[in-house]
Amino acid sequence: MAYKHTKFIFVTGGVVSSLGKGLTAAALGALLEARGLNVSVLKMDPYINVDPGTMNPFQHGEVFVTDDGAETDLDLGHYERFLNITTTRKNNFTSGQIYDAVIKKERRGDYLGATVQVIPHVTNEIKDRILAAAEGRDILMVEVGGTVGDIESLPFMEAVRQLSFDAGEDNALFMHLTYVPYIAAASELKTKPTQHSVKALLEIGIKPDIIVCRTDRPLPPDVKKKIGLFCNVRASRVITAEDEKTIYNLPLALHAEGLDDQVVEVLKIWAKKPDLGPWEKVVHATMQPSDSVKIAIVGKYTDLVESYKSLNEALKHGGIANGCKVELDYLDSERFENDEAALSAAVGDADAILVPGGFGHRGIEGKIAAVRYAREHKVPFFGICLGMQCAVIEYARHIADCPRANSTEFDKETPHPVIHLMEAQKNVSEKGASMRLGAYACDLTADSKSARAYGQRHINERHRHRYEFNNTYRERLVGREGAGAMVATGINPDLDLVEVIEIPDHPWFVGVQFHPEYKSRPLAPHPLFAAFVEAGLQRKKALRA
Numbered sequence: 001m002a003y004k005h006t007k008f009i010f011v012t013g014g015v016v017s018s019l020g021k022g023l024t025a026a027a028l029g030a031l032l033e034a035r036g037l038n039v040s041v042l043k044m045d046p047y048i049n050v051d052p053g054t055m056n057p058f059q060h061g062e063v064f065v066t067d068d069g070a071e072t073d074l075d076l077g078h079y080e081r082f083l084n085i086t087t088t089r090k091n092n093f094t095s096g097q098i099y100d101a102v103i104k105k106e107r108r109g110d111y112l113g114a115t116v117q118v119i120p121h122v123t124n125e126i127k128d129r130i131l132a133a134a135e136g137r138d139i140l141m142v143e144v145g146g147t148v149g150d151i152e153s154l155p156f157m158e159a160v161r162q163l164s165f166d167a168g169e170d171n172a173l174f175m176h177l178t179y180v181p182y183i184a185a186a187s188e189l190k191t192k193p194t195q196h197s198v199k200a201l202l203e204i205g206i207k208p209d210i211i212v213c214r215t216d217r218p219l220p221p222d223v224k225k226k227i228g229l230f231c232n233v234r235a236s237r238v239i240t241a242e243d244e245k246t247i248y249n250l251p252l253a254l255h256a257e258g259l260d261d262q263v264v265e266v267l268k269i270w271a272k273k274p275d276l277g278p279w280e281k282v283v284h285a286t287m288q289p290s291d292s293v294k295i296a297i298v299g300k301y302t303d304l305v306e307s308y309k310s311l312n313e314a315l316k317h318g319g320i321a322n323g324c325k326v327e328l329d330y331l332d333s334e335r336f337e338n339d340e341a342a343l344s345a346a347v348g349d350a351d352a353i354l355v356p357g358g359f360g361h362r363g364i365e366g367k368i369a370a371v372r373y374a375r376e377h378k379v380p381f382f383g384i385c386l387g388m389q390c391a392v393i394e395y396a397r398h399i400a401d402c403p404r405a406n407s408t409e410f411d412k413e414t415p416h417p418v419i420h421l422m423e424a425q426k427n428v429s430e431k432g433a434s435m436r437l438g439a440y441a442c443d444l445t446a447d448s449k450s451a452r453a454y455g456q457r458h459i460n461e462r463h464r465h466r467y468e469f470n471n472t473y474r475e476r477l478v479g480r481e482g483a484g485a486m487v488a489t490g491i492n493p494d495l496d497l498v499e500v501i502e503i504p505d506h507p508w509f510v511g512v513q514f515h516p517e518y519k520s521r522p523l524a525p526h527p528l529f530a531a532f533v534e535a536g537l538q539r540k541k542a543l544r545a
């Protein structure tokens with residue numbers, strides 16, 4: 001069995017949600033990896049949706065797509081950015097998937113007449129999947145979504161309790177993340193919420209080995225001692241996790257608090273001290289930038305930066321690659337529909353413009369107007385997925401004599417459907433997991449901006465969309481010549497689809513049908529984001545000169 005070789009770190013959360021459990025787990029994973037251990041991560045989500053693909057990003061944040069085409073929780077993005085792993089559908093599951101599998105087994109008769117129950121059938125299904133994710137790893141970190149006390153996370157808590165028992169002494173560790181608020185009126189850090197949440201954990205048979213406390217200031221020794229005393233944990237295993245100026249300082253901060261030392265001690269692992277040089281460099285580049293660029297992001301989910309989590313981070317990585325700070329200005333495209341003055345006022349001082357992925361008609365004309373502005377004013381432009389589609393529509397309307405060109409997503413009757421539904425999508429009626437998802441190959445044209453950025457011509461990137469460039473318009477749109485012509489510089493070799501468009505006669509105008517942001521990491525910034533930020537920096541320098 002896999003657990004004979006793998007040690008488990010179970011991560012639970014208490015007091016309130018949104019404390020950054022995934023981030024803390026990811027940062028600990030980075031530390032353990034830096035100590036030479038082979039670590040993987042699993043996130044269990046207690047909601048009933050089969051995956052987050054059908055959820056509104058306002059509520060749930062970004063949907064993270066894996067190479068193998070799973071639509072997963074955004075915490076998997078943190079794991080890929082902090083750890084040297086490429087996740088798959090095995091690294092995230094939901095209650096919906098568990099119940100779906102159990103009910104299918106019951107209908108097939110697999111349970112041989114047994115009464116199917118939460119314990120053992122649901123918990124066994126959960127345990128089997130945890131063990132599958134543990135295969136071949138020194139350590140598997142298992143994050144239980146939700147907050148202790150939630151009704152819906154109980155089967156997960158019970159499964160990890162059982163698994164820790166099965167794994168045996170020294171092979172499982174419980175790390176509990178809580179919140180220690182500072183109450184100004186009393187000038188005091190309050191430990192009671194932490195005590196209560198640990199009590200709730202104890203009630204279900206889980207005793208934390210390490211307590212990580214989210215707080216806005218360091219916990220003094222007496223506070224750590226008090227938490228330790230009430231919660232049966234040594235004071236040295238009560239860890240402060242302060243608010244950080246950059247999330248990439250988390251591995252360094254948690255190491256300074258002794259977190260990874262405590263983990264290897266509890267799990268009785270011999271491991272070298274971590275090499276944190278690469279993380280120190282990332283933090284240095286982030287905190288001491290030599291310049292800055294301002295990037296206007298013209299999209300829809302403007303209130304929630306969480307909806308564009310990976311994009312946000314990938315742009316920061318582009319900044320790290322160039323030693324500069326990236327200021328992100330999220331602009332609601334709806335404001336620019338039929339209002340050119342508002343658009344130029346909003347993007348006028350941006351060094352670069354980006355139109356990200358998105359769905360639905362709202363705000364689309366504002367995005368197309370922003371593309372036009374970038375093209376005509378020679379402002380570096382990056383279009384991602386829907387952003388690339390907007391660039392094609394804009395070009396068709398204003399350069400290629402198709403004034404009413406559109407995507408059939410927004411106008412079914414358009415005389416020029418330059419973006420249309422993929423053949424494979426025409427008979428799809430279910431919403432869940434039915435898009436073009438996951439990694440696809442793409443061949444780049446030699447000497448194109450994208451090939452130069454990647455430093456290679458064969459790439460693989462992740463997709464999540466239903467519509468695509470209409471090949472009927474290929475000649476009319478990307479077959480033109482002369483100044484300002486658009487060219488197709490990335491083609492899917494298997495499906496003959498246009499995946500990348502560029503305007504060579506422009507400082508930097510690149511649109512990609514895929515989502516490069518999913519693969520960017522602070523220790524390995526994505527080449528397209530590095531090149532885009534560099535183009536913004538060059539524009540800024542040229543204007544300054």
Ligand code: GLN
Nearest residue numbers: 357358385386465466467
């Ligand atoms: N709505 C577009 C499509 O489905 C773009 C999707 C996206 O940007 N992820 O093709």
